[in-house]
Amino acid sequence: PRHRAGGRRACACAAGGSAARGAMDAQREELQRIISTLANKDDEIQNFIETLNHTLQNVQVNTAKVLLDLEQEFGALQTTLDEMKDSMANKIKQEQAYKSQELRNQLTICSNALEGSEELLDYANRTLSTKDSEAFTKAAKQIKDRVTMAPAFRLSLKPKISDNMTHLMVDFSQEKQMLKSLKFLPVPRAPEVDPADCLVADNCVTISWSMPEDDKKIDHYILEYRKTNHEGPPRVKEERNWDIIDYIKTTEYTLSGLKFESKYMNFRVRACNKAVAGDYSEPITLETKGFNFNFDGTTSHQNLKVDDFSVEWDSSGGKGQENKVKGKENKGSGQVSLLKRNMRSGTPSPKRTSVSCRPGSGRSNRDRFSGESYTVLGDGVIENGQHYWEVKSQKDCKSYSIGVSYRNLGKFDQLGKTITSWCVHINNWLQASFAAKHNNKAKAMDGQVPDRIGVYCDYDGGQISFYNADTKQLLHTFKTKFTQPIIPAFMVWCGGLSLYTGLQVPSALKSFQKGNGELSNSANSLITLAQ
Numbered sequence: 424p425r426h427r428a429g430g431r432r433a434c435a436c437a438a439g440g441s442a443a444r445g446a447m448d449a450q451r452e453e454l455q456r457i458i459s460t461l462a463n464k465d466d467e468i469q470n471f472i473e474t475l476n477h478t479l480q481n482v483q484v485n486t487a488k489v490l491l492d493l494e495q496e497f498g499a500l501q502t503t504l505d506e507m508k509d510s511m512a513n514k515i516k517q518e519q520a521y522k523s524q525e526l527r528n529q530l531t532i533c534s535n536a537l538e539g540s541e542e543l544l545d546y547a548n549r550t551l552s553t554k555d556s557e558a559f560t561k562a563a564k565q566i567k568d569r570v571t572m573a574p575a576f577r578l579s580l581k582p583k584i585s586d587n588m589t590h591l592m593v594d595f596s597q598e599k600q601m602l603k604s605l606k607f608l609p610v611p612r613a614p615e616v617d618p619a620d621c622l623v624a625d626n627c628v629t630i631s632w633s634m635p636e637d638d639k640k641i642d643h644y645i646l647e648y649r650k651t652n653h654e655g656p657p658r659v660k661e662e663r664n665w666d667i668i669d670y671i672k673t674t675e676y677t678l679s680g681l682k683f684e685s686k687y688m689n690f691r692v693r694a695c696n697k698a699v700a701g702d703y704s705e706p707i708t709l710e711t712k713g714f715n716f717n718f719d720g721t722t723s724h725q726n727l728k729v730d731d732f733s734v735e736w737d738s739s740g741g742k743g744q745e746n747k748v749k750g751k752e753n754k755g756s757g758q759v760s761l762l763k764r765n766m767r768s769g770t771p772s773p774k775r776t777s778v779s780c781r782p783g784s785g786r787s788n789r790d791r792f793s794g795e796s797y798t799v800l801g802d803g804v805i806e807n808g809q810h811y812w813e814v815k816s817q818k819d820c821k822s823y824s825i826g827v828s829y830r831n832l833g834k835f836d837q838l839g840k841t842i843t844s845w846c847v848h849i850n851n852w853l854q855a856s857f858a859a860k861h862n863n864k865a866k867a868m869d870g871q872v873p874d875r876i877g878v879y880c881d882y883d884g885g886q887i888s889f890y891n892a893d894t895k896q897l898l899h900t901f902k903t904k905f906t907q908p909i910i911p912a913f914m915v916w917c918g919g920l921s922l923y924t925g926l927q928v929p930s931a932l933k934s935f936q937k938g939n940g941e942l943s944n945s946a947n948s949l950i951t952l953a954q
Contacts, residue, residue: 470658515591522584529583532574540575611641611694611701614674618707621690624930628711629677632692632704640696644671647692647703648678650685650711657689657706665691682925683713713925714810716803716911723799724792727915734799735817735919794835797916806908807882811932813892813923815875820918821852824860825876827887828912838914839865845901846912847876847889859889859899868899875923878911879932888932895931 543566550562570576612635620631630646647665651657668676691706720729728737792798805827814825824838826846832838838846839860848865849872850856857872858865875892882905889898913920 467655470656473658473660474656511591511593515588518588518591522586525584526582533578536574536578540573543569543573608699609640609696610699611638611696612636613702614644614692614694614704616690616692616704616707618709621707621709623709623711624927626681626683626713626925626927627677627679628681628688628690628709629675630690630692631675633674634694638694638696641694642697643669643695644674644676645669645693645695645700646671646676646690648688648690650688651708652686653708654687654710655708657691657708681711683711683927684715684925685711687711711927713927714803714805714812715925716801716812717924718799718913718922719801720799722791724797726797727799729799732922732924733919734913734915734922736797736915736917738917790834792834796833796835796837797914798832798838799913800830800910803910804908805880805882805910809882809884809928810880811877811926811928812911813875813877813926814913815892815921815923816849816915817919820849820915820920822848822850822914822916823918823920824848824912824914825878825889825920826860826912827878827880827909829907830910831907832912838912839863843907844912845887845903846914847899848914852917859901861901866899870898873898877929877932879928880909880911882909890932895929895935897935 546562547566550559550566553559553562614632614634616630616632622629628648630648632644634641646668648668649657649663649665651663668678687708688711689706689708691703693703694701717731718729718734723729723734725740726737728735728740816823824846826838826844828838828841828844828846832841832844836844838844839848840863842862845861846859847868848856848858848860857868857870859868860866873891873893876898877890877892877895879888879890880886881888885904886900886902888900890896891898913922
């Protein structure tokens with residue numbers, strides 16, 4: 424009995440300890456949530472403080488600016504008044520000069536006429552005292568003729584010019600009232616942008632907005648946007664500057680052809696009349712998901728020259744390897760990938776037992792591809808969700824493959840020839856072929872090879888589809904069940920490929936996938952099981 428009692432006490436103590444640990448774990452989780460909430464709130468408040476400081480600084484700067492503008496406007500107004508005053512004063516002086524000259528001319532004519540008339544009068548008076556009749560008669564006739572022709576009798580004794588100057592007087596009482604009514608310009612109100620009215624699709628963003636009240640004086644709108652990796656309100660200390668679209672005449676604008684290389688984009692709008700721009704709308708943040716990755720030159724075959732978004736065959740780097748691959752259908756594999764940490768190989772290469780992986784590294788940290796596997800890997804991972812990217816080949820590319828694989832692809836393995844890789848292969852050397860490949864099996868495809876091929880990956884749905892990137896016509900679909908993260912993969916021989924990432928899954932593909940359900944009955948579908 425003592426042993427049984429001791430056992431019960433031990434069990435009770437163990438149960439009590441387990442319950443205490445459980446309660447402590449629950450409290451620890453709750454505390455972690457509180458810490459996370461507090462950290463997020465601290466970050467939010469810090470961003471708001473920076474916004475307030477930035478706004479305060481802008482108030483000082485903008486105040487100085489508008490005061491300078493005010494001084495300049497009044498200076499310009501004063502200059503205009505001075506110019507008008509000088510112009511009107513000049514007109515008065517011109518009127519004065521004209522009238523004075525006319526009056527002086529008339530005065531000169533009158534003075535000359537008076538002088539001639541006085542001389543004739545004196546001659547007539549002298550003639551009256553003449554005693555000789557013949558001389559008198561002759562003088563009288565001359566006087567009569569001279570009187571008839573005398574300027575004094577042809578003069579107008581009315582001034583040609585009036586001394587009245589009232590027609591040049593001014594009354595600026597109305598203008599004074601107008602000057603007294605001077606006020607600041609009417610500023611348009613800030614537009615309102617509802618994220619629910621905006622659309623993000625096909626690497627395009629359509630922004631719609633409205634005015635809080637009708638304003639007939641609005642001339643155009645300005646849309647500003649920038650990319651960011653921060654969710655929520657725009658941050659003051661943002662690395663990227665705002666891009667500007669000006670002179671938008673409608674309340675909607677579509678930005679097309681975007682590369683979604685950031686998680687989000689900020690947008691804001693302001694209205695402008697003929698004179699001034701109003702306040703910005705409340706900024707909105709829209710999610711811009713895109714699958715972004717680059718070629719990883721550290722994994723590429725030595726015959727491949729790799730940049731971030733291009734890979735090209737380089738015969739000088741392979742020490743004559745190109746002589747071994749002529750006439751063969753599949754020359755290797757190339758791969759662009761975003762690799763997660765600590766993911767191990769599932770199926771060993773026939774020529775190696777394992778693939779090394781540096782813990783915590785985003786790269787594969789593996790040996791370069793060798794032999795006839797002209798392959799390159801990238802720097803990202805696909806372990807869930809739906810993704811899309813496109814590849815364009817050079818016109819004279821003799822052989823290339825586009826697909827995906829697990830990270831365990833051996834350094835000598837070729838795309839489509841292992842159970843853990845899927846691809847479409849294009850061969851333009853000797854006998855042309857266009858085929859879908861997996862597990863060393865090929866399915867020939869009809870039709871012309873597109874200039875640009877789109878790759879759609881639905882990891883959770885176990886689907887890899889290839890499309891004509893221009894027409895969105897389905898080329899082929901693999902159905903499988905992925906058991907490891909996968910990586911986009913590429914092979915190229917005697918040519919080059921260009922990579923296009925940061926793309927959304929096109930709407931046309933989403934509609935097609937939805938309409939075709941599981942695609943298990945598709946003539947272009949191969950059902951496979953990944954091991």
